[in-house]
Amino acid sequence: MPNQPRVSSQPRLLLDTRDVIFELADDIVPKLDGDGVQKRDTRDTGLPMWTAPVFGRGRAVGKKWTAQLNITIVSAEMPDVQDGDQVIPRDLEALPWVSEQNGKTRSGVAFKASALEVVAGPTAMKAAA
Numbered sequence: 001m002p003n004q005p006r007v008s009s010q011p012r013l014l015l016d017t018r019d020v021i022f023e024l025a026d027d028i029v030p031k032l033d034g035d036g037v038q039k040r041d042t043r044d045t046g047l048p049m050w051t052a053p054v055f056g057r058g059r060a061v062g063k064k065w066t067a068q069l070n071i072t073i074v075s076a077e078m079p080d081v082q083d084g085d086q087v088i089p090r091d092l093e094a095l096p097w098v099s100e101q102n103g104k105t106r107s108g109v110a111f112k113a114s115a116l117e118v119v120a121g122p123t124a125m126k127a128a129a
Contacts, residue, residue: 085121089113
């Protein structure tokens with residue numbers, strides 16, 4: 001079964017976003033491999049992957065923060081979201097990673113979601129009209 005997604009044995013690290021405001025910071029684009037081909041989620045779904053640059057703002061009392069991050073959206077279609085829309089990432093999870101290249105170890109956290117739901121902004125206004 002060559003094109004079947006693998007089942008991941010790693011636990012999902014789902015994030016609580018109740019006290020976070022997310023805003024799309026730029027256009028969503030296909031996530032491409034080194035050959036310019038759109039990547040697919042081979043771990044779980046087999047669906048195309050999209051990169052959504054967002055601003056995040058934590059608003060819990062005593063724990064306020066801001067950050068710009070990229071969220072990989074795994075979806076058959078590109079999310080219908082515009083720059084500046086306030087969004088909620090669905091099923092947002094953290095994916096810790098480690099990579100070794102040229103004798104140097106790098107690590108970080110990637111973010112993945114199943115969708116972006118628009119809660120405010122131009123796209124939400126069009127839908128309400």
